[in-house]
Amino acid sequence: MSQNKRPDGRATSQLRPISIRLGVNKNADGSCFLEWGKNTVVATVNGPRPIFPKHLADQTKAVIDYKYRMACFSVSERKSPVPGKRDKEISLVSGHALEAAVMVEQFPNTVIDVNVLILSADAGTRVAALTAASLAAADAGLPMRGLVSAVAAGRANGELILDLNKEDEDTPDAVDMATAFLMPQRELVLLQMDGCVNKKDCSKILETALKGAEVVYELQKKALVEKYPMDGEIQ
Amino acid sequence: MSQNKRPDGRATSQLRPISIRLGVNKNADGSCFLEWGKNTVVATVNGPRPIFPKHLADQTKAVIDYKYRMACFSVSERKSPVPGKRDKEISLVSGHALEAAVMVEQFPNTVIDVNVLILSADAGTRVAALTAASLAAADAGLPMRGLVSAVAAGRANGELILDLNKEDEDTPDAVDMATAFLMPQRELVLLQMDGCVNKKDCSKILETALKGAEVVYELQKKALVEKYPMDGEIQ
Amino acid sequence: MSQNKRPDGRATSQLRPISIRLGVNKNADGSCFLEWGKNTVVATVNGPRPIFPKHLADQTKAVIDYKYRMACFSVSERKSPVPGKRDKEISLVSGHALEAAVMVEQFPNTVIDVNVLILSADAGTRVAALTAASLAAADAGLPMRGLVSAVAAGRANGELILDLNKEDEDTPDAVDMATAFLMPQRELVLLQMDGCVNKKDCSKILETALKGAEVVYELQKKALVEKYPMDGEIQ
């Protein structure tokens, strides 16, 4: 992978700056405010709590009700406040990703509410949101197998690159692969792609994504350790 | 306040003609048909009854489910049958006003259904509706702290006036203040205003409204006494 | 009634070709695939099962939840997937018709789900659907007073005719009467008409419809006997 600079000055496998604040919401069990380049995200986690109406309950585990929303002013043209198909699909797959990380089997017949609001968007909102939601779940004290570290990778202008911003996404040959890994296990819990790429490049993009996820994971750990200083350390 | 005549011949602090009929709906626990100038309103009250679904119940009091609706043909251009934001907001604040009058704490875990249908509209429908609904609640035999006597007051053509009709409302400097008083206590249970008025005039409009509410209250009492002749009298 | 040939070569009281296959859906309690001229219909019946939410239950009988849907591609111009007033009305009256045939009183507090999907439409879809649904109910083993045999009759180009297709329906003087008979009792369980016809012709159309229903009934019996060979025979 070439180390040419991109329009915003980043190397091909360099993440945008990420800043994390935990526990920002007094009323939520867990919360996270995350800035990722020009993306701004707030995530809260509440629960588990009994589910209503009752026939939605799952007798074997907690249901994760993940709601991904974009503020009307988060995108270039005002977004309607009504959630669209895209919002619902992102909510669904992100909830699936979290479900693989949280020990939901410990809380049968309950629901865990995850709310993510995108305040400002510049490509990669779903991975920023999921990274924040995973931290909010940890901040809420939910038992977890690991953290979910999410990042996008793909192609722009013939280069395989990490963490596409809007400018990268708008190139004619752009391919955008959203990934989320359960860390430190390095297991994929979310993987979505649109585009047309050969197998070999697909593998390379996946490897790039994993490297990016490792960086994200380090930042997540750092934020948690800052808020919850420990004798030992998250592994 | 000047006593100049208005376009429809009324003095500034004169109400439009009001006519009241109680018990018009055979199937409702309480009902009221009210004509107020060119406004025509039917209100019914039913309940208290157990609430469905149960998680909507309030363990400390009856919920008042006030539904303000306008017939499609009640306004100049056909109104969509789908309730809009205005309908919902009027329903909410009117329900609040009735809640302060009805002894809802006597009926925990129940709902009291209040339905008001505007058949013909000429400004002031929310106060006409609430005046009718309060009578329907009394007709339904609900225990009440007093009656809700509602009336609008405001400004048109530089004059502070009582009970604006559509023509008054359409003047360029119009201010419309909707008020409802718990009577005979003279306590405000609804107060809404749009416009831009100085404090002194606001106070004057409020005083005008109270005087109007006293007239409305007398008409309400009269209608109740006619239907329910008493040895004594409503105070 | 004249025996002139119609544009598609049928005599005035001749049905279009009907073909029936039972038990086509492995996952349904009962199912029927039916082709009626250029109409193609799949119907499934499931239940009875407990109803949710519970306050929809009827303590005296099973509720029949009949859902008539048209595939988006079943008509000339793509149909919106959202059910319209027509779909809901057809669902309602068809459910009523089935309710008179199925012994719903044997299954209080339950629901029987009937789903009909029109894959291809050429006039008469509601009677084709009901004919199929009745067979699916029988295939599901529900206790029934008889079969529902449905057929349309009416007028086109001055002739009283059986089983109108789209071409017949589009004639200027067309009258379309949808009928469904409980068979072999010959009792009407659905009867709808649009048009303007004198009483005498109405009676004649009804008689024509009954004759058509008898043919439909024979085809229904044949299909059932083929799938469920019996010592005796459906009466």
Place this chain on the structure above:
Amino acid sequence: MSDIDMIKVINAEKAKKLFEQSKRADNRGLLDIRKLDIKKGVMNSADGSAWVKLGNTEVIAGVKFAVGTPYPDSPDEGTIVVNLEMSGIASADIDTGPPSIEAMEYGRVVDRVIRSSECIDFKGLSIVTNEKSFIMYVDCYTINADGNIIDATQYAAMAALLDTRIPKLDESNNIVPKEYTEQKLKINKDKLAVSFTFGKYKDKLILDTTEIEDLATETRFTVGVCGDNIVAYHKGGGKGTFKIEEINKIMDIATAKYQDIKNKICDEQ
């Protein structure tokens, strides 16, 4: 709606016993219609309106014109849309909010009775062929519900149409609010549409049922009559069925009662 009102159940049982003796609680014959009062022009905000009382059942109908694009298959015709709302006003049993499936059923029947009849000159509602035509909205509200909402609504809608004035149009063919032409809506009274709804209990046909009688009957049938013709059929729910001969009988009764109801609908108070 899941609660069973025992008093109603008991009264319905009584009604059944009476039906067997061809009697009714209010002493009507099985084929008698309740007192019908129709007041037109009751709502000054509507382009036409009527208030119908059929016994204790009360329905208000109001007409409003709008301007729309004609359907491609009838480019020189206007149209009519009849809606019924069985608001919470009418009965403690009925929820407000989205139109109930029953209100939709009843409204569609009334819509079809009027639309299929030839009493309305839809071509007279055209403004510019292919471009603009009138849509007449007839919005109906039940004020009291004591059975036979269908017929009460149909009479109210029909009477409101008879009361309807045609609005003035400005130079761009939009409606001028509150101004009317001299013209009333043209209705061919010889073809006036009238509906008759029969309940059925065992082999008895009962016309114009009350709410209690609705509970007692096993099914329901509506026929729409227009002059000498039948314009609509609609069988209701329930376990009851009809023989063809019964439909023939229903048509005979309805056409015999037609003139009387029509006169009441047309009557200028």
Place this chain on the structure above:
Amino acid sequence: MSDIDMIKVINAEKAKKLFEQSKRADNRGLLDIRKLDIKKGVMNSADGSAWVKLGNTEVIAGVKFAVGTPYPDSPDEGTIVVNLEMSGIASADIDTGPPSIEAMEYGRVVDRVIRSSECIDFKGLSIVTNEKSFIMYVDCYTINADGNIIDATQYAAMAALLDTRIPKLDESNNIVPKEYTEQKLKINKDKLAVSFTFGKYKDKLILDTTEIEDLATETRFTVGVCGDNIVAYHKGGGKGTFKIEEINKIMDIATAKYQDIKNKICDEQ
């Protein structure tokens, strides 16, 4: 929402006792407003934005311009639409999804306070008379909910409007994304709209209530102030009522506090 959080109930009981002694849990006087922090220009995707912290209550407002058709009765004016979403973000008690009735109530109050004030020059939002004008959407989100959402939202919306830049238009008068004129939105600061929401417990008026205090009060009243004038009234729910003298007192308090809050809203950090 049906569950009663006992800790909140106990704290609300404490708040009531304190109110009776004219005290509050956070040592404020009954008419003191919590620490108010306003940051403008926080969201680069919005045409104007502000983040308001009022004690622990946090609201973000963002403005987006759109182009629409002016209303026939004000052909040379643009318009403003204020929405509030009390997203699940803010509180474990609040469902996301369709806007709650409370969010609608609060949003309408804020909308009305701003719309009725004369601080916005709606004529300045006209593009082509009768044809095109700007619609300013002010979308507000509660990020933390600790009482008095109405005022926090109103301050956020007002501050976001002060931060708002007018977008560039192309030759067909459509908005060019992410490009702005030199011009900021003109706001008449002398007429800046500011709301004040009072809780009431027995005969005590309490300004800027926390979430616990909301549970302790018996009703609520919002007044909108614009310079020397009153622009909106809104009484909230609950069993409490107001005497006219209390409304007069509320107006006096609000107008006295006006300048201070206005300065904080206008302050350029």
Place this chain on the structure above:
Amino acid sequence: MSDIDMIKVINAEKAKKLFEQSKRADNRGLLDIRKLDIKKGVMNSADGSAWVKLGNTEVIAGVKFAVGTPYPDSPDEGTIVVNLEMSGIASADIDTGPPSIEAMEYGRVVDRVIRSSECIDFKGLSIVTNEKSFIMYVDCYTINADGNIIDATQYAAMAALLDTRIPKLDESNNIVPKEYTEQKLKINKDKLAVSFTFGKYKDKLILDTTEIEDLATETRFTVGVCGDNIVAYHKGGGKGTFKIEEINKIMDIATAKYQDIKNKICDEQ
């Protein structure tokens, strides 16, 4: 849906035991696809249609053209919209009514597989640049649901597109009903999009799962293949996860199976 069907649970437990021995109840190898039958042109009302049987799973797809305005960022292209409805027809477990979240998920995956592939010439669907272009609606219905709805739907949609005729346009560029040009929709068969959905149980990958096997697996992964390229990834729910090496293996398997499925989709019966 809350009821647990014990028979299915027991069969799913059996399936898990079989998976551990790399076996399946129907004797397939873990990477074998069920019998695939595709019939095209089955619905005469559609512009193109196909009926797919994949084992007991059956899906019907129908294509309908409509005319719309192209997106500003692709003014000379038409578009495609794939919808899936898992109607009550298919299974006693599925409610009809608003599209279920699952139907939406599956439909979106199929939509993306086809849209991302380069087999459809979207420029060929333009009618007038910037003004009019074709929208191809591909509506899919599950008729029988026995697992792997995603692939069955994708094959049905793809086959229906291969069957699709281009409608005739009148002089104002509107569609003439039921009339077609000589032209079929151009599909680049070298780039035909084909999806493959794998279940995962422990470390086993299982292709083309039945309904019972769906219950037995821990998660699911779909890959879309187009010629030599990958066009879409989609990981499903459940507690299972994937290693990167597994994704690489999945890509190898899918590309190896590509030609066979593609031939069946293209096959003219």
